[in-house]
Amino acid sequence: MDSDAIFSALSDPNRRAIMALIGEKEEMAVGEIVERFDTIGRTGISSHLRVLRLSGLVTERREGNFRYYSIATQSADTVVAFLSTVYKDSLSGLSVSVDTSSTEFAADERTA
């Protein structure tokens, strides 16, 4: 997974709130999400969902006029891999079958 896209997507508080909202249920239609927000409108939500979708944090299912979004569970691995690399033993019992041999967060990232 592209950690740049994922962490960039998670940097926005509204996107994290959308994630938390979708996480409440198995899946959630766009209109349902829009209703829950006072500060941003439909176009804003749509833009945020696009970012979340392109980064792989959520998946989309179309049914009729509706689009249902749900959390892409495997997307947590990218974040957890970063935590494992940086915090190591300080994280007690963090597993999630993380492949810490992935070089994505190795010191070589300096050449990025």
Next chain:
Amino acid sequence: MDSDAIFSALSDPNRRAIMALIGEKEEMAVGEIVERFDTIGRTGISSHLRVLRLSGLVTERREGNFRYYSIATQSADTVVAFLSTVYKDSLSGLSVSVDTSSTEFAADERTA
């Protein structure tokens, strides 16, 4: 911890690389970090360290002319709390004594 500041700080790839670099050792001086980067200079590193410091992701220790940075281990809790809220049972064995009763990632975040 301020999740806005933390996720915002982690959104930059260079800052994540700096975190991974510091995580390699117990602590690391600024010059040591600067040497490891080709793409950004000393002022850039200094700015990134400022962001990391203000968000609570790293701590600073001064000794003589040097400033040693180290990972603030408790800062992982904020990220893990978010993961727990959104991914829930999908995360196997993620503990880190997360206080999931914290309302920071509750659905009420929409009013932010």
Next chain:
DNA sequence: TACTCATGTCTGTACATATTGACATATTCG
């Protein structure tokens, strides 16, 4: 076909931020 509904996309604007060079600060050493 015509109409409605749910949602995405495009464009423009306002604001945030990453980066650098020049300058400032603080510490050590002679």
Next chain:
DNA sequence: CGAATATGTCAATATGTACAGACATGAGTA
């Protein structure tokens, strides 16, 4: 004290992006 070293800060520039309004698309329905 004066010079050197390590690091932070400021100003300016360039690039990214969040949001809204207008428009487009695609599915259902009469």
